[in-house]
Amino acid sequence: MIFSKKKITTEYTVEQCTKCGTLTKRKFKDGDTLFAEISKCNSCDGLTRIEKIFGETIDQ
């Protein structure tokens, strides 16, 4: 349709530290899988686990 806005979905990954519970949101990278322990936490020496992977849609 002429007046409909184009929708763009951006994929995000939310990581949570298993020790201090700090949440970090970043853009999704290939290979990200839910519940995978992937990196060290920036706030403590704990490991972060992927808690959520989702898409956010915005009108352009």
Place this chain on the structure above:
Amino acid sequence: MNFTNFDFDQLFSMSDDSNPLMMLVWILPIILFVFYGQQIQLFVTSREIKKGIKKLDGFRVESRTELINYVKNNLKAKEDPVKKIDKFLEYFTIMPVDMDPNGIVDKVRHTVRSREDYTRNHVKSLSPEMNDIELTQTQTLLEIASSLQMIYKIINHMFLTAKKQNNYPLILPLQMILPFIMEQAEAMKEAIPAIKSGQPLGDGIGPMIVGKMMLDCQKETIALETSLAKTEFENRHLHLLKAEGPGSTVGRPADGLEKIVTENKIDAIIMIDAALKMEGEDSATIAQGFGAAIGGIGTERFQIEAIATSKEIPIFSIVIKQSVKEAITLMTKEIADTTDDVSSQVHEMIRENTTEGQSLVIIGVGNTSGVPQ
């Protein structure tokens, strides 16, 4: 010159019924609409439907191309897969005769499972190096491509038949169902990127919640593509059941439940699933209820209900409402954010409906794409 004193009656000869020109102006459209009204409506409606069919054709071609590219680029196919894929896309399923409904569920289950097994084996033959996750992803992509192909063919057939017969009433049902069909077809097309990259879908919220509960437990495969874990919660024995992720599958939860029930005394079943929201309802709202919350063709639900009835086990359900599109495309933030709330509702449900020492089964129903355990 004064332009304000027009006499409209004089200009259109409205007061004079005998003006032949005015008679023609009024009578001609009436004659035209009486004799050619349907053809005019057919013409206008056809234009709208043609646009929809063109879109459907685009979806069909796009999904086929995506599938071929996925097989060629990711799976290292040993030979050119195009011919085989085109053959798969044309496959059809003839559902059993239902004139005598006795035993129809077993017949439908047999037909559907035979088709699944056949597809699985033949998709596997495309590339011997394919792992289980890639296999389920290819199967889902194939399912999407063949569904879009079938939708396009049926809609095009209905349209061309109406045009051929020049029959307006024939085109009416098509005009009515087309918006719903387009919504489903668009959702299917948009599901492709999420399935290819192994991301969780909206329908995966049930498996996601149960998968999280299963994280630190010992897992076993209890039925085809179905995973079981046993754990304890406030002195209750929990049997956690979900499709085996992170591949794109719904597993066979009914078979899993049957095995659990034959080996254990179960006091309650809790099912967590995505449910279609009604128009006007908010997305990602949570609702609790009774009965087996599971979609699909109906055979799984029938089997679960039969098991529960024979053993007199109550079934409780928690559903997360969403639209068709949200259910089969990448999970939205709103749906993902319900995880903690649903988990606490599950725990509350366990406390309310069972006592210490009792056993229950918690089933995360849905496509487990991108959701491990």
